[in-house]
Amino acid sequence: MIPKLENKTIKSLQLFYCGIISLKDFQLDNLEVLEILNLSKIQSNTLIQEIVRFKTLKELCLVEWLVDINFLSHITSLTKLTLCDCDLHDTNTLRYLVNLLQLDLSSNEDINTLPLQYLTQLTALWLQSCCLVSLDFLRPLTKLKYLDVYDNLIIYLQPVTELKELAELGARKNYIIDSLAIQQSNFQSLDLNNQEQPTKEQLKVANMMRDVNNPVIKLKQQRQQLGNLKQQQFKFRLKISESLQKQLTKHVQFIEMATQLFQQVSSFDGHQ
Known part of the structure; x- marks a missing residue:
């Protein structure tokens, strides 16, 4: 049993894997300066309105959030958002979070349609284990400094070498073969460990996507x-x-x- 929270000075609250359905039992009305909230394993819509009440939120982490994320459009103050393993189907709501500086969407598939043209302030992005084949959709992120695409299906790095501000790239466990793009890049830190050899079919798909973009x-x-x-x-x-x-x-x-x-x-x- 988690005790009631009566401390008005709490700025960071983590409730990972607590089986929470509602936050009412914690008397969260007292948390007037809450800036960081981390929740996980959520399958209830009850929490949505309760989270929206926190007008001072800057960072929100939702792991295995298996319900609607449209409520995020009401928390435009967020500068850091984590949505890991959330089975995302529609990411259009993220277009309203124009103040985001850091975004983690790891362990989600079908994220190639991210509204990145509205998230141009992003400086850090995590896309681990997202089954990504191409990085062309990242071109609008001209202020990006850090990118982690660990464990994907990426063959070509050319699209992100065009991001002049990008200094750190984590690309372990992919199928990267374009050494020329790497030589021409300005990366200060580059992790290419555990690269595998792409199949003919993977090369065919990657080449098709590269040609299209x-x-x-x-x-x-x-x-x-x-x-x-x-x-x-x-x-x-x-x-x-x-x-x-x-x-x-x-x-x-x-x-x-x-x-x-x-x-x-x-x-x-x-x-x-």
């Missing part, structure tokens, strides 16, 4: 598409011209026939 290839594809469009427009105009030409020819033939008929009728009337 490569701006040079995108430009070539756009030019090709533009060329195809112009060619289609030319063919369409040519078809229209051919159609108009045929119609014009028919009109000319009709006029010629009508003229000949008129001349014949006039000639017949003259003989009479």
Whole structure:
């Protein structure tokens, strides 16, 4: 049994694996200056409104949080957020946390659609064991200084070598092979331990994703598409011209026939 919390000066509270359903028993109304809250193994929506009440929260850690995370849009004061092993399906709510400096989404899959264009203040990011194949989606994070992508399926580091502020990269247990990108990087700390050899299928998928996100290839594809469009427009105009030409020819033939008929009728009337 956890005692009631009556100390108004508590700034940090950790309640990992306590089987908590509600925080009411702890008299948390007294925690007027709470800045850090860590919870785990949560399957109850009851806690949501109770957490939102803490207007002074700066750091929130939720491990195995198996309920909705939309409530996070009401805690925009957060500068550090941990959502580990939370079975995330929709991360769009994170777009409202524009003050985030540190974000840990380790042990979650399907996070390639993160709204990172709104989280441009991030300086530290943890994405361990997320089944990531590509890092292209991290390009908006121009202020990122620390990145940990341990235990993923990454082959190419080129996208993150373009992040000029990135000084520390942890990329253990991946399939990284692009040594040239590493040589051209400005990393101060780089962990590439336990790299495995990628299969042909992994290389194929990685190359496809790299091509899709490569701006040079995108430009070539756009030019090709533009060329195809112009060619289609030319063919369409040519078809229209051919159609108009045929119609014009028919009109000319009709006029010629009508003229000949008129001349014949006039000639017949003259003989009479």
